Each structure stands twice: as structure tokens, then as C-alpha cells.
Amino acid sequence: MKITGYRSLATVHDWGRPIGDANGVLAGGLTDLPVLLLETDGGLTGVGLGQHADIERVFPAVENEDPRAVTALYDRMLASVFKSGHGGATFGAIAAVDMALWDLKAKMAGEPLWRTLGARDRVVPGYASALCMGLDDEQLAAEYGRWAQRGFTSAKIKGGRDIDADIRRLKLVEEILKANTSRPAMMLDVNETWSLKQAIRHISEIERQMDLTWIEEPLRRWDAEGHARISRAVKAAVATGENLTGLEQFAPLFEAGAVDVVQTGSVWGITHFLRVAAAAHAHNLPVSPVAFSANPVAHAAAATPNMLSIEVQSFDMPLGLTVDQVIEEGALVLGDSPGLGIEVDEAAIRANRLNGDWTKPEGPHVRPLRAGLRLAPERRA
Incomplete structure (x- = not known):
């Protein structure tokens, strides 16, 4: 063929x-x-x-x-x-x-890809992540309540602009997940918007009030020395790597002891994930792929010995895609359909007249002018 x-x-x-x-x-x-x-x-x-x-x-x-x-x-x-x-x-x-x-x-x-890659188990542990910066506290509680109903015991929230709001919202979600465990794992993702000392101050304040499992992308993606200093200064693990494109870009992080949870962007493909995961395994580090629509990298994650937990962002699939997987008991459960288990309805997609807005200037893929340069909280929620 x-x-x-x-x-x-x-x-x-x-x-x-x-x-x-x-x-x-x-x-x-x-x-x-x-x-x-x-x-x-x-x-x-x-x-x-x-x-x-x-x-x-x-x-x-x-x-x-x-x-x-x-x-x-x-x-x-x-x-x-x-x-x-x-x-x-x-x-x-x-x-x-x-x-x-x-x-x-x-x-x-x-056969399904998870079989081809040598996985023994189709169940991939996950954590809830709702891309929640645009939700108020009431909406946040309702959203993570849905995840609690699916058996999740760990969650990540978005934050970084207002430390008081971050602590309040972390505690809110933590309390919701206590329906499934006495000690939920709570993570905070600030998407590269802090300076070094700002990161240490804010994480230390959070840790005075609660247990933080990891802090995600506290600094710019290439700052190996800065991430290493944060890792030494706080109890929380430092998670980063989703925006690195190629195995060679992870080498400075490994050499500096700058990453505790090695992340890869699912959007960068399966071979990239497998190679980064193997390099992380050689450094005795866990790997956690960042979410992407339809969760295609979950098949590779199922076959990875140092796999920690995969980010899961949505119960729904994109228009025109049917995916052979279910989300239950705090995990992704992969099916038996050959390949990735993704069926594409080309007619439905071609008939679509909607346009997404992921790269609009006000969206999360455009870095704000003052990111990392704020002396005080930008807003209070």
C-alpha cells in the first residue's frame, strides 16, 4: 500500500x-x-x-x-x-x-492503535481541565460538578492574574472533587504569564493555604534555569513542555532539572509524544500529554510506562467526528475500532457554515502585551 x-x-x-x-x-x-x-x-x-x-x-x-x-x-x-x-x-x-x-x-x-503500540490496557487515567478562565465561580462549580459525576479525582484550573481568585477557585473545585476522594489532586496553569519571582511568591502563598500538585507553565517555555529555580523553591511539581516542538528542545529542561512533570502537546503528534516520553523515562520523570480534540494521543499514552495522567477538556467531539472512546471513572476508555477510532463525516463538515475564533486577538493563543510584567493583580473576581 x-x-x-x-x-x-x-x-x-x-x-x-x-x-x-x-x-x-x-x-x-x-x-x-x-x-x-x-x-x-x-x-x-x-x-x-x-x-x-x-x-x-x-x-x-x-x-x-x-x-x-x-x-x-x-x-x-x-x-x-x-x-x-x-x-x-x-x-x-x-x-x-x-x-x-x-x-x-x-x-x-x-486493530486499534493502542494495540499496535503495545498497550495492555485500554484505560488511560485522566484529569479534568475545563479551560475555565472565562467562567465565574458559579459556572466553574457547575462545570467541575459534571467532571465529578464522571469519577474524576484531579483537576486543573486556569489562573495567574489574581492570586486570591486562584486560591478561592482551587479550593472550590477541590471541595467538589472530594465527592470522589478525600485528597483531590489540584493543579494550576498560568500559561507562561509570570516572572520568576512572581511565580515563587504566588505559588508559596497558595501552598500556605492548600496542597498544590503542580504549577504549569509558570515561565516562558525556554527558561530552563528559571523553571529549575522554581522547582527548588516550592513543594509543587513544575509541569511544562506542551509548546516545545521537537525532542531537542526538551534537553535543556532535563539537564537543568527544570521539569518535574514532562508535558507534550497532543497537537504535535504521536511520534513526538513517544520520543519525549522515552526521554523523560530515562530521567525518571512522568509524562502527561496536554489535551486536544478527540484525544488522539491517548492511544500512545496507554502504551507508555511513565504515563501519569492525560488532560481531558471536553465530553463532546467536534462537528462531523465520531470517536470510539468514552470518558468515565476519571479516565479515557479507548475502543476497539481500527486505528485512532475516528470516523469523519465529510458531508457534515463540508456543510458547516460556522467559523471558530481560536486565534482572535482577545483569545488564549495571543500573548498579551503586559504578560509577566504586572506588579499587582489585573482584576479581582
């Missing part, structure tokens, strides 16, 4: 509520999701999710190749762009192709 072409679609994920973080909030809660369909001469189609604007640059590296050679083709794609670099949009395109290749490999074997 050979790879012969590709098709691109664009669907939307309707969250049904505001979503956002310390960088910004999307009140409409509607985001775009690009879908890549990798075609073969054998009648099978591979599904890859995520931004792939640079697909024309990387596709020649896999055209007419056997899709079962996934990791070799991944390196072939990297090699094809090495002069100009593989970061950003290019890495996203490589990731989408990589995801589709793994989907094809498992489909050719007639």
Missing part, C-alpha cells in the same frame, strides 16, 4: 461555554479544527488532526511511501525541512501527517 494524496477539511468544536486562560478568553466558545485525510492506493484513509498549513512542504517526503514505516517517514519529513527549521506551522503539518500514518498503520493491522 502506498500514500497517494491528501485532502484537507476544517470543522469546528463547539464548547458550549466560554473558554480561555490568563492570555485571553473566547466568549463564544467555538474553535476551529483542521482535519487531514491521507489517501492511499489500497482504499484506506488515515486521519490526522490539527493545523497543517505547511502540508505542501512536507507531503513529498511521504508520497508513494508505505505508511507502515511511520517513524522513518517522520524523520524523513524532518530531514526535508532541516535547512529552514521544523518549528511552528511546519511541525504542526508533520504532526498531522504523523497522526494519519499511525492511524493507517493500525488500520492495516486491523
Whole structure:
């Protein structure tokens, strides 16, 4: 079987509520999701999710190749762009192709990807994460109440702008999850919006009032020395890495002792996750993939020995996608459908007239001008 072409679609994920973080909030809660369909001469189609604007640059590296050679083709794609670099949009395109290749490999074997990758158990432990910066306290409680009903015992909230509000909201969600455990695991994600000393002051204040499992992305993604200083100064684990594109970008964090929970962005693909997870395992560190629509990296997470917990953000799937997985008992439970278990209704997607707004200037993907430069809380909730 050979790879012969590709098709691109664009669907939307309707969250049904505001979503956002310390960088910004999307009140409409509607985001775009690009879908890549990798075609073969054998009648099978591979599904890859995520931004792939640079697909024309990387596709020649896999055209007419056997899709079962996934990791070799991944390196072939990297090699094809090495002069100009593989970061950003290019890495996203490589990731989408990589995801589709793994989907094809498992489909050719007639089994779910978690089986192909050697997992013994289809159940992937998770934690609740509602992208909740745009919710008031009442809405926050209602949202995490839904997660408690699904058996979750750990949760992450968004914060970083108002330490008093962060503590109040962490305690609020903690109390809700006590329906399932006496000591819920609570995490705070500030999405790179603090300075070093601000981070240490704020985390220390939280720890005077409650147990914090981890602090996520307290500083800019490349600041290995700063993350190491935070890790030494506080009890909470430092979690970071979701925005790093390539295994080599994790090396400074490992060398500096700057990361306690190694994160990878699910949007960066399956091979990237597997390689980072292996490197983390060599450093005796747990790995935790950051969420993405349809949770495709969960299959790889199921086969990873140092897997801690996967971020789960939504019970709903994007328009036109049916995914063979369920969320229950605080976990993702993967099904038996071949490949990633993602079915694409192309007619429904093509008929869609909605547009997401993930990259609007007020949204969480655009860094505010004063991020990391605030002396006092910007607002009080």
C-alpha cells in the first residue's frame, strides 16, 4: 500500500461555554479544527488532526511511501525541512501527517492503535481541565460538578492574574472533587504569564493555604534555569513542555532539572509524544500529554510506562467526528475500532457554515502585551 494524496477539511468544536486562560478568553466558545485525510492506493484513509498549513512542504517526503514505516517517514519529513527549521506551522503539518500514518498503520493491522503500540490496557487515567478562565465561580462549580459525576479525582484550573481568585477557585473545585476522594489532586496553569519571582511568591502563598500538585507553565517555555529555580523553591511539581516542538528542545529542561512533570502537546503528534516520553523515562520523570480534540494521543499514552495522567477538556467531539472512546471513572476508555477510532463525516463538515475564533486577538493563543510584567493583580473576581 502506498500514500497517494491528501485532502484537507476544517470543522469546528463547539464548547458550549466560554473558554480561555490568563492570555485571553473566547466568549463564544467555538474553535476551529483542521482535519487531514491521507489517501492511499489500497482504499484506506488515515486521519490526522490539527493545523497543517505547511502540508505542501512536507507531503513529498511521504508520497508513494508505505505508511507502515511511520517513524522513518517522520524523520524523513524532518530531514526535508532541516535547512529552514521544523518549528511552528511546519511541525504542526508533520504532526498531522504523523497522526494519519499511525492511524493507517493500525488500520492495516486491523486493530486499534493502542494495540499496535503495545498497550495492555485500554484505560488511560485522566484529569479534568475545563479551560475555565472565562467562567465565574458559579459556572466553574457547575462545570467541575459534571467532571465529578464522571469519577474524576484531579483537576486543573486556569489562573495567574489574581492570586486570591486562584486560591478561592482551587479550593472550590477541590471541595467538589472530594465527592470522589478525600485528597483531590489540584493543579494550576498560568500559561507562561509570570516572572520568576512572581511565580515563587504566588505559588508559596497558595501552598500556605492548600496542597498544590503542580504549577504549569509558570515561565516562558525556554527558561530552563528559571523553571529549575522554581522547582527548588516550592513543594509543587513544575509541569511544562506542551509548546516545545521537537525532542531537542526538551534537553535543556532535563539537564537543568527544570521539569518535574514532562508535558507534550497532543497537537504535535504521536511520534513526538513517544520520543519525549522515552526521554523523560530515562530521567525518571512522568509524562502527561496536554489535551486536544478527540484525544488522539491517548492511544500512545496507554502504551507508555511513565504515563501519569492525560488532560481531558471536553465530553463532546467536534462537528462531523465520531470517536470510539468514552470518558468515565476519571479516565479515557479507548475502543476497539481500527486505528485512532475516528470516523469523519465529510458531508457534515463540508456543510458547516460556522467559523471558530481560536486565534482572535482577545483569545488564549495571543500573548498579551503586559504578560509577566504586572506588579499587582489585573482584576479581582
